[in-house]
Amino acid sequence: MFTSSIGKKYLMALTGFVLIGFVFVHMAGNLQILMGPEKINAYAHALQSLPMPILWGSRIFLLVCVVLHAWTAIVLIRENRAARPRENDVEVTKRAGLSSLKMGLTGTILLFFIVFHLLHFTVRAVYPEYDDLMTTVGAPEGMEVHNVYSMVLAGFQHTWVSVFYVISMFLLCGHLGHGFSSVFQSLGIRSESWRNKIDWAAKGYAWLIFLGFSIVPILVIGQKFDLISFFEPSLFSEPLAMR
């Protein structure tokens, strides 16, 4: 099924489609941070409390999709390079957009981003002290939960982290701009009359994802430099370890 050139494209499209869906859900969940600590902490706690098979099942499934997506990409790129051993002396491009030409580059950076992101907020290996952030806000009666709200705000107050996040989300936007419509092309589920609509939907979706993910670090940095006031101001004054 996935051995032919077209088969590998299905694999790219199917795994890509899963990840396209995932980023939306992830973004929608994240945005709850704008509604205050109760919402986001409760949401995070709910996710963490999912039954083991579901929680780890989805985590592994998503990881497998990322790995397959990346691995297939590497195989395809190697084959493609071999198929065109010599470039033209004059290399020109007539129609292909930058985002489609740079899928490999944006994909590679995104892969690094995913690893960093997991280490940063999920495994919390970058700043192990995030583990100790506990709170009753948003927690069920008589329980303490992990203070995701504080962690995210603390995390994005490092300017370089936020810049990296925003740049990565911009690259994701580009990656999706081509990837989203490619899914339909590769799986053959589009026709002439749908082509433009799908292309527009892909662009709209890509920008939506970009905005949805970038808004949080942008707001945090904005508040850090006293340009706006949105979040709880106390979280911007004291050193993190004190809380």
Next chain:
Amino acid sequence: MNLILKVWRQDGADDEGRFETHQINGVSEDSSFLEMMDQLNEQLLEEGNEPILFDHDCREGVCGTCSLTINGFAHGPENSTTTCQLHMRKFSDGETITVEPFRARAFPVVRDLVVDRSAFDRITQAGGFITVRTGSAPDGNALPVPKDDSDKAMDAAACIGCGACVASCKNASAMLFTAAKAGHLNLLPQGQAEKDKRVLSMVSAMDKSGFGNCRNYGECSAACPKDISLDYIAKLNRDHVKAKIKKIFA
């Protein structure tokens, strides 16, 4: 017009190849690109050099023999135009024009600008036909074909098999060619009986020939002298997945 031509020369498939630069003067604006090449060859002959080899035949844009990557564009910068129909009025006096062969591993260079495109024949041989014994056909009007389907099949069948899709693709993929040929037959009621088999064997023959993979750039369709749409690639993908699934459950 006076022009400077930077032309690829290669003695055979194993030769490294190199560029040669030639000045050519007094080119008529009304001459075609290949007529300009003829003129250059006559000049090379006079100077005691060997003429440049390039493929060409009908010179009216339908046989698909002519190739040439001109200033980086397969068949030159004009849309929907083969090299033989490209005219010199589209270039400017004094311009330097770079001429290269159609580059792809699946299209080895025979000599100079001539490449071997027999991989396309192999793809067709794998399934680009409807099995019909001569003499066994029913009346031509026995099977009505909706005009729309017939028109779409014709759009695909207009492919001249020149290989510009491969040459313009960053990955040297032959998807547009394969999709056009398969699409033409798969769209018609006559082609339904062998549809699944056709798709699977043509794609397999394509893969075996050493072409790259489709990355949905659309460069192929942009370079196609017959404007064959990417829709046929979508259709090939669709027909292929259907055939695969049917095979799994067969």
Next chain:
Amino acid sequence: MNLDSKIPEGPLSEKWDNHRFSSKLVNPANKRKYRIIVVGSGLAGGSAAATLGELGYNVDCFCYQDSPRRAHSIAAQGGINAAKNYQNDGDSTHRLFYDTVKGGDFRSREANVYRLAQVSTNIIDQCVAQGVPFAREYGGLLANRSFGGAQVSRTFYARGQTGQQLLLGAYSALSRQISAGQVKMHTRQEMLDIVVVDGHAKGIITRNLATGETKAWTADAVLLCTGGYGNVYYLSTNAIGCNVTATYRAYRRGAGFANPCFTQIHPTCIPVSGDHQSKLTLMSESLRNDGRVWVPKNAEDSTKNPNEIPEDARDYYLERKYPSFGNLAPRDISSRSAKEACDEGRGVGPGGRGVYLDFADSISRLGESAIRERYGNLFQMYERITGENAYQRPMRIYPAIHYTMGGLWVDYNLMTTIPGCFALGEANFSDHGANRLGASALMQGLSDGYFVIPYTIGDYLARSGTGSISPDSPEVKEVMESVRQRVDQLTSASGKRSSRSYHKELGQIMWDYAGMARNATGLEKAIGQIQDLRDDFNKNLLVPGSGDTLNAELERAGRVRDFLDFGELLCRDAFERNESCGGHFREEYQTEDGEATRDDENFAHAAVWEYKGEEKTPTRHKEELKYDNVKLAVRSYK
């Protein structure tokens, strides 16, 4: 020379049936013991190779192109005729037969033409089943259009690319046989000679154009499907590679060459733009369905912008001279009328060699989109070549050499005077007489390949038995040696002039003296000039490079050398035919108002030329043409 046409007994409509019944058959199990060589992969060659492979014969198919799909049949635009009578407009096998014989100015063989009309309907069925995307009506049934020389709509078409689609159909059938192992395809191989052993064709010698290797191939029969010789005129609508070598080499080995002077000039080509011109591009004759041909009435208007020439200052000369056929008058008549108008100084465009083909009326009647739908690709092609927009100003057209009705003489079985050597399609002479009607070439190529040769070759093979000889036999080696010598001789040519310059000069002589109008004085002059040119070629030709690699100059030199011989033969034939008929117009034989005058008493025959040796005058033989079913009439399209 034995010119027994082997026309079967019986009434016209039963001849083919009778013949098929009386022909010997090869048992299915025995077919695989026979090997057949097919040279050429166009409509005739491709369909023949595919069908013979399908029947179980072992077939070797050769083409000079890099793929069988590129043969020049691919460039035919307009359509293919068939007596289907789907339009209910009075068509029938007999009408198609009659139109073709009349269109050919009564110089074709009745029985062959009738058979052609009979199988024409099978061709359409076959092609539809192969997936040829013919134009259709909204109900899903096949559409037709009308074409020159006929008053019924019997032409099937696939936009302006009918030849391409039919060829791709034949190519797909051929591809199927190649993958089945029944046909071995040999691309980039040019046939340079035919091997005749004990009077029978037993093989060919080829040169591999990519490697330079000369090689002998033997078989039980050889089919030459190598197209026409229009390129003897240098500028023609043929592909650059089209050549006479295969048929001329067969002629040198004993095949009679019939009616070489019957050449067709197509009236609607894009005019020559200058000295750089390497070929002429045809605009499909179907354009004449909706375009009106005119020139200014006054010579002084010919340089004006055509849109500024008022209606009453225009001469719609075809409508004026031939009111019932008008712009759809047959090709020879339309071409000659264009020449006359230009000779009177009323021609338009560069050098005054052009007439207008005006779509303004049709555009205002049907709308630009309807015209775009019908001819969009042709208008686009016109704009690419000329830089002019034909939706806004009339096209300029001029006649050009397009097709050659003459070719190797064949009998009813398509066999040449060399037993075992067959000629199919444009390479033979049989069906179009002195002029071919539009949309009939595709019909003939496919009829020969799909429906005639599979029957007739069986008869020959069954009678002669298997007997293919070894490529190492002395007879083969001798021919091989002569080919090698010839190639070496060309390769060592170290004079000053390129083969292209000779070709151009030959073309000019041919066009001037053996083109649209010919006369005895001119033809004699042409023969002398060609002989001089040939002498010069033998002394001053320059061929660079070596013979053991791809060498386009060497290929061209060989082809031009044969054209130099052949051009003389063509002029000789034109000189001997003291009448005007079809594409052969002798200025001495015309009525007062310039119409062709045929001489049925003395020239109702096919002239067949027999080769007598280098520098020797060939002998002219005759096959008398008998007309039992049509009345020889003055061809009138008024």
